[in-house]
Amino acid sequence: MNKSNIPASPAQATPPNRRHVLGLAGATGLALLDPTLARAQGLDNTLRVGFVSPRTGPLGSFGEGDGHVLALARKALASGLVIGGKAYKVEILDRDTQSDPARASQLAKALIDNDKVDLMLTTSTPEVVNPVSDACEAAGVPCLATVMPWEAWYFGRGAKPGAPSPFKWSFLFSFGVADFVKSYISQWSAVPSNKRVAALLPNDADGNAIRNALLPHLQKAGFTVVDGGPYETGTTDFSAQIARFKAEKCEILCSFPIPPDFATFWRQAAQQGLAKSMKVVQIAKTGLFASTIEVLGPLGYNLSVAAYWHKNYPYASALTGLTGVQLADGYEKASGKQWNQQLGASLSLLDAGVAALKAAANPKDKAGLAKALSTLQTTTMMGKVDFTKGPVGNVSSVPMIGAQWVKPAAGSKFKYDYVITENESDPRIPVAAKLKSYS
Structure with a gap:
C-alpha cells in the first residue's frame, strides 16, 4: 500500500498554522479569534454607546435619575436593533463624571480609546458636555449631547459668530438664550x-x-x-x-x-x-x-x-413607549423620590441617539453616523429635534x-x-x- 495515501493519525497531523485557520474560517473566524482586529475591520455586530453624566458631586442632582432611565433603555434594547437588514447588539457604557470637567474628559477618552464606542451621549451642564464633546471632536467619534445653553457649547468651544461651524463630530440639541x-x-x-x-x-x-x-x-x-x-x-x-x-x-x-x-x-x-x-x-x-x-x-x-x-409634556419616548407621566410615576415608585425633569431629558438623549443609529446606513461607520446626526429629524420626550434648521450648525434648539x-x-x-x-x-x-x- 502506498503510505502517501494513508490518512495521518491525529498524533501525526501537523497543527494548522494561523494562515490556514484564517483561510478556512474567513472573516467570521477572524472575529472570534481576534475581537480587537474584528472591530477595526467593522466585523463586530455590537454597537457600543457611551453615556457620560454627573451622578455625584455638586452637579449630582442632574444625574440622580439616570440609573432608572438607563435601566429602561437597556430593557428596551435587550433584543438589539436591526439596521440596514443587519442585527446588532447594543451595549450602553455609562460613566459618572463626579461633576469634575477633567474627569469628564478622561472618561470620554477611555471610552473612545479602550472601549471603542461607536457613539457618545452626554448631558447636563458645560462642565460635563464640553470636555466630552471636545474629546470626541479630537478623536473623530460621533457625539450627541443635551441640557446646557447651546451658546456655551458652541461659542464656548471656539466657534465664531457668522462663521461656519468648526465641528464635524459633535452635536447638541438643547435650549439657548x-x-x-x-x-x-x-x-x-x-x-x-x-x-x-x-x-x-x-x-x-x-x-x-x-x-x-x-x-x-x-x-x-x-x-x-x-x-x-x-x-x-x-x-x-x-x-x-x-x-x-x-x-x-x-x-x-x-x-x-x-x-x-x-x-x-x-x-x-x-x-x-x-x-x-x-x-x-x-x-x-x-x-x-x-x-x-x-x-x-x-x-x-x-x-x-x-x-x-415636565412630566406633562405631550410627547412619548419612541424607545420605551412611555409617556411623561408614566416615566415620572415609574421613577417615584421605584426610587421613592420625587420625579425630576432630567428623567425626560436623559431618555430624550437615548431616544435621539438610537434614532441616529437607525438613520445611518452603517452605524459602525463613524463618518456615516456623524452625517446621520447632522440631518437627524426626530421627536423626543422634550419635543422635536431637527438638525437641518438649527440656530447654528450642529445645534438643534428645543423649547x-x-x-x-x-x-x-x-x-x-x-x-x-x-x-x-x-x-x-x-x-x-x-x-x-x-x-x-x-x-
Missing part, C-alpha cells in the same frame, strides 16, 4: 414689578454666555439689569452682591449658580433682607430638581424656573417653558409641587397655573 428670553419675559409679565433685575452670574461657561447674550435682550425688552459681577464657584459670602441689589431696589432675580452656591446666596439674601423685596426669583442650573429645593425649606416656595422638560415650585395639595407625600406657568415656546404644553409673586 432666545428660549430663556422668551420664557422669562412671558413669565415675569405675569407679576407686577419695577422691572429691575438682579443678575447673579458666575464666572464660568454658563454665566459668561448668559451675561453676554441674555442680559442685553432683557434690557431691550425694557428691564433694567443690575449685574452683581462674575463670582467664582464655591463663593461663601455674597454680601457685596446682596447689598448692591438692595441699593438698586431690584425686584426680580435672574441667576445661574450651581446648587450649593444658590443655597448659600439665598439663605444670606433672606437673612439680609433681600428676599422679602423680590417679586420673581428666577433660577437656572439650580432649582431644577426637588432635591435642590428641599434644602431651602420654606425659602424654596414660589421659586420660578425655566424648564426643559423652554416656565414653571414654579409651590406648596403641594393636601395629602401629597412630597414637600413641593412643580407646576407649569407658561408655554410661549410650545403652546402644545399645558399650563397649570399662573405665576405667583415670591414675596
